[in-house]
Amino acid sequence: MEEELNKPGIKTNRKDFLKKGLFAGSVLATGAVGISSLTSCSNNSGKKIKVLTADGKLVEVDSNVIIEAHPCCAAPAKESRKGIPGKKFVMVIDLSRCKHALKCQDACQRYHHLSGMNVWLKVFKMHDAETMAPYWMPKPCLHCDKPPCVKVCPVSATYKRDDGIVLVDNDRCIGCRFCMAACPYSTRSFNWEEPQYLSETKGAVYSPELGFPQKKGTVEKCDFCPDMLRQGKLPHCVTACPNGVFYMGDLNEDSVSNGAETVRFSQLMKDKGGYRLNEILGTEPSVYYLPPVNRLFPFKDVEITKENTEETK
Amino acid sequence: MKAMKNDLPYHKSGIGYRRIFFISIVIGALLLINNFTIAQDAKDSSSLSAGQMGKLSFTMNLSSLVSNGARSVKVQVSRKENKKTVIVNDVRSPFNLYLNEVKAYDASDGTGWIGKLNLNYEGEAVFVIPDDFNKLTAGLHEYTFIVKMDSDPKYEDAEETITIADAKISIVFSGEDSVKSATAILTAWKDSAYIPVPEKELKLCIKRTFNFLLFGEAGALTDSTGQVSGDLPMDLPGNTDGTIIIFGRLEDDETYGTVEGGISVPWAILPKKNPVTGRTLWSSGDNAPLVLVISSVVIIAIIWGTIFYLVSLLIRIKRLGKSP
Amino acid sequence: MEENKKAINETEAVAMLHxxxxxxxxxxxGKIGKAWVALLCAVFLLGVYCYIIQLRRGLVITGMRDFVFWGIYISNFVFFVAISLVGSLVTAILYLLKVSWRAPLTRLSEIIAVAAIIFAGLIIIVDMGRPDRVVNMVLHGRIQSPIIWDVMVVSTYMVLSILLLYFPLLPGISFCRDHLKGIPKWQKRMYTILSLGWKNKPEQYKLVKKAITILSVMIIPVALCIHTVTSWLFASTYRPGWDSTNFGAYFVSGAFLVGSGGVVAGMYLLRRFNPSYEKYLTNTHFDRMGKLLVLLAVVYAYFSINEYLIPAYKMKGEEAHHLHELFTGYYAPMFWSVQFFGMILPIIVLLFKRGRRPFPMFIMAVLVIVCAWFKRYLIVIPSMSFLPVQEIPEAWKHYSPTLMEWAITGGSLAGALLVITFFIRYFPIISVWEVAEEKGVSTDIIYKHLHEGNEK
Structure with a gap:
């Protein structure tokens, strides 16, 4: 019985790793450890290698003893076009829980090494009419199933994957910005100049799944953190949110999780009246919103402190 | 040796980096041998040597997970800054993991130094203990993990210990075809056998992509036989072969850490499949709608065919010019 | 008419040809010509210099940002595409309609078309964030993208325009080859190569005429395509002001108007600086072009009303923001001046016979061109300026082009003018044989005597 979970059949083969990583990693991700790294351990039993020990001596030990770090989990450009097999990622954003703490945005900026003006995840104050009550609305890329941005890309630099994610390959993007024009949700940003945090990401191997290092003259946007998803981990905005606003999950297995709790997606939609933005456009977003009813926090209009920012609506 | 970088997981390793790494380990080791207690309590500034002056201190949080016998130890590093807890991810020195005591690796029983890792960008280092190693240490029923970090240019040396008693969870099933009930049993090693542990909050979980879905009664405690039961939802999509993984989970227990044990069962409905996208306007270039491909090819062929004909006229004009 | 033409006897005709x-x-x-070329070269080189800076530093040197991400490069591109349509109008449409006064205007309109379409292609590369990857369009091109359609149709139109310029030019080039005295060697060589050994043979003329007919038929749909597809770059999005089914017709009608304006301005300047052209570009030509301009302006007005009035009747959410900004808001002064000076005033002035004299025509034509440029600005930029405006710096909300951007754009306009200027300098801008044919000189006489030159 115990073998069921654990029969690793571990190989160093990268493809196997990716599959296994998802399988095992997702079992117990929120526990103390992501098991995915298990799979990265080599299994050539009996092979002796030399290591430097803590007391400064070189000793020969069984290679199994050595514990490896996570390898990078983002797939290379070509593989990143396929998507994670069998998955269909969806996000649910519970508007009743958002209080504009902006932790999601901070985490997103930090983990993607974004410079100040390229913000992938924005939190808007929604107040459509005087007679309505204002609320906060986080808005990542909606990863539409019929993405207008992908339709217009002349070079397939932005593409829709089978697992629902829309990515940008900044090694191919020609910088025409047509996708920015086509996106009805204005989620895309452009690297107008040499990206600021190049030193931070120096030496990093670019993958469309990582989204960095950014390149001058190319478009970028929220990517649902596919490198995290490959490890069975939740995207950074989901884990960073102190109020559990964001849920991420696989539509095919009808479950979404905000880190603290995991719920059935269909039940959540039914109980809370989930909806998508601008359904009338026919873009079929992968991001669902739960209306701001029974709010966790009273709406407090914070002055958006970010330098030079101001709101008009 | 195998590279053990966990600094920024997506970064290529640098040679210079590794050298610093070695040197710091050597220095750290010397320090450790001379005065074992220095790093024991990094927060106690009175015991700091001169080399530790002006460095920052951090909190190291250790947690243990046993999942169907597979062990791992996670280190999370954070510190207080202006009364706020912030992640520390810029510790340059590696974190060393020892089992039972701080010493060199003992191949006979698997104790001593068993690995080292650098922090990742999220301020974590996860020691995943290989399967073979678990077999080697199967005779142990209490594990003391010691994590040490020393000789970092920015941070004070630190050491943290966690002791985990051996426990495991197994799952049994009962019920008809339409209603299935799962029971998780928590047992722990005592004296010479695994005996049931009562009064622990045991969660019944179903594995999902990111996390687990709970079923059964929320907050249920184990009874005197160490058991918790719950009815399985029968309409839940599972893996493509119709199976789902069900497990019991004891979370962050003082004695046992986090313990999980489970099994794969064939009682899930099949997951929805992604529809075949086919030729759409948002597919890749070679998957364009046929109407579009054919019509554009025809139009281009006609127009450019005519253009080539016109160019041939130019050639004919030139030939006419040459003939008398 | 036919009778009259035949009445011209051979000696008269030969004298006429000479x-x-x-x-x-x-x-x-002349002096003015040299100054003009120097000026254009300076502006063009300044543009090139600024573009090199842009290549180094990125598009950050422009006024564009995430919010308004297309600027005057794109509006200038639309302008170029628009003005290039005139080649097909005057050369092809009037040719097929057998309009009798078109012959002296064809080459002028065709060179305007060629120059404009070349610089349309260049300015769109200037707008790209990664011009070094332009080859990706071939390597990874997606037929689903309107940009690919635009690339294909613009390059096709460029080739067709060059051919339509080149075929009727062959006799002219060979004449220059044989009769221009005291020219540098390279110029002579250029004529020799380009004339393709033209011998003024009737068979050669036949082939040229055949080619012109084929080209005239084919270039009309392609010309409509270039501007329609260009309008689809906008109309295929969801943005207010762009999301319109009227856009193709609206763009094409505007393009014919500005192109004709370009031809009129060119005609006037040719006459002004070379009085001998007055015999060929007569007041009648201005009069006729004036009438054509009125017609085109009225058609354009019709589509403009369609474009603005119906959305203004509905005043749908974002569309309402857009229209308020145009009608009464930030862009109102530009919007109304463009409508008035670029459309209404020319219609009024050119309705009167006195208004169709060369000088007032020239003024109107310049107004039409300048307003057309700003009209494209108003089509491109305001549509990006008022979607949910939050979390962006104040400076990003309103786009204003930087000096560098102006310099690069100005450089492209100067470049197009340079192409036209140099063409006029080295090639006959009015097609002798076509004009002669139009004046009633029989083809036999043309074939026989056209090449004689006027050496006495």
Whole structure:
């Protein structure tokens, strides 16, 4: 019985790793450890290698003893076009829980090494009419199933994957910005100049799944953190949110999780009246919103402190 | 040796980096041998040597997970800054993991130094203990993990210990075809056998992509036989072969850490499949709608065919010019 | 008419041909010509210099940002595409309609078309964030993208325009080759190569005429395509002001108007700086072009009303923001001046016979061109300026082009003018044989005597 979970059949083969990583990693991700790294351990039993020990001596030990770090989990450009097999990622954003703490945005900026003006995840104050009550609305890329941005890309630099994610390959993007024009949700940003945090990401191997290092003259946007998803981990905005606003999950297995709790997606939609933005456009977003009813926090209009920012609506 | 970088997981390793790494380990080791207690309590500034002056201190949080016998130890590093807890991810020195005591690796029983890792960008280092190693240490029923970090240019040396008693969870099933009930049993090693542990909050979980879905009664405690039961939802999509993984989970227990044990069962409905996208306007270039491909090819062929004909006229004009 | 033409006897006709040839041979630049070229070169080189800076530093040197991400490069591109449509209008449409006064205007409109379409292609590369990857369009092109359609149709139109310019030019080039005296060697060589050994043979003329007919038929749909597809770059999005089914027709009608304006301005300037052209570009030509301009302006007005009035009737959410900004808001002064000076005033002035004299025509044509440029600005930019405006710096909300951006755009306009200027300098801008044919000189006489030159 115990073998069921654990029969690793571990190989160093990268493809196997990716599959296994998802399988095992997702079992117990929120526990103390992501098991995915298990799979990265080599299994050539009996092979002796030399290591430097803590007391400064070189000793020969069984290679199994050595514990490896996570390898990078983002797939290379070509593989990143396929998507994670069998998955269909969806996000649910519970508007009743958002209080504009902006932790999601901070985490997103930090983990993607974004410079100040390229913000992938924005939190808007929604107040459509005087007679309505204002609320906060986080808005990542909606990863539409019929993405207008992908339709217009002349070079397939932005593409829709089978697992629902829309990515940008900044090694191919020609910088025409047509996708920015086509996106009805204005989620895309452009690297107008040499990206600021190049030193931070120096030496990093670019993958469309990582989204960095950014390149001058190319478009970028929220990517649902596919490198995290490959490890069975939740995207950074989901884990960073102190109020559990964001849920991420696989539509095919009808479950979404905000880190603290995991719920059935269909039940959540039914109980809370989930909806998508601008359904009338026919873009079929992968991001669902739960209306701001029974709010966790009273709406407090914070002055958006970010330098030079101001709101008009 | 195998590279053990966990600094920024997506970064290529640098040679210079590794050298610093070695040197710091050597220095750290010397320090450790001379005065074992220095790093024991990094927060106690009175015991700091001169080399530790002006460095920052951090909190190291250790947690243990046993999942169907597979062990791992996670280190999370954070510190207080202006009364706020912030992640520390810029510790340059590696974190060393020892089992039972701080010493060199003992191949006979698997104790001593068993690995080292650098922090990742999220301020974590996860020691995943290989399967073979678990077999080697199967005779142990209490594990003391010691994590040490020393000789970092920015941070004070630190050491943290966690002791985990051996426990495991197994799952049994009962019920008809339409209603299935799962029971998780928590047992722990005592004296010479695994005996049931009562009064622990045991969660019944179903594995999902990111996390687990709970079923059964929320907050249920184990009874005197160490058991918790719950009815399985029968309409839940599972893996493509119709199976789902069900497990019991004891979370962050003082004695046992986090313990999980489970099994794969064939009682899930099949997951929805992604529809075949086919030729759409948002597919890749070679998957364009046929109407579009054919019509554009025809139009281009006609127009450019005519253009080539016109160019041939130019050639004919030139030939006419040459003939008398 | 036919009777009249036949009435011209051979000696008269030959004399006429000789006179045409003398009048219409390309002339060296005068003082003004040289100053003009120097000015254009300076502006063009400044543009090139600024573009090199842009290549180094990125598009950050422009006023564009995430919010308004297309600026005057794109509106200038639309302008170029628009003005290039005139080639097909005057050369092809009027040719097929057998309009009798079109012959002296064809080459002028065709060179305007060629120059404009070349610089349309260049300015769109200037707008790209990664011009070094332009080859990706071939390597990874997606037929689903309107940009690919635009690339294909613009390049096709460029080739067709060049051919339509080149075929009727062959006799002219060979005449220059044989009769221009005291020209540098390279110029002679250029004529020799480009004339393709033209011998003025009737068979050669036949082939040229065949090619012109084929080209005239084919270039009309392609010309409509270039501007329609260009309008689809906007109309295929969801943005207010762009999301319109009227856009193709609206763009095409505007393009015909600005192109004709370009031809009128060119006609006037040719006459102004070379009085011998007055015989060929007569007041009648201005009068006729004036009437054509009125017609085109009225058609354009019709589509403009469609474009603005119906959305203004509905005042749908975002569309309402857009229209308020145009009608009464930030862009109102520009919007109304463009409508008035670029459309209404020309219609009024050109309705009167006195308004169709060369000078007022020239003024109107310049107004039409300038307003057309700003009209494209108003089509491109405001549609991006008022979607949910939050979390962006104040400076990003309103786009204003930087000096560098102006310099690069100005450089492209200067470049197009340079192409036209140099063409006029080295090639006959009025087609002698076509004009002669139009004047009733029989083809036999043309084939026989056109090449004689006027050496006495």
């Amino acid at each position: 006179q045409f040839n003398e009048d219409l041979l390309p002339k060296k630049f």
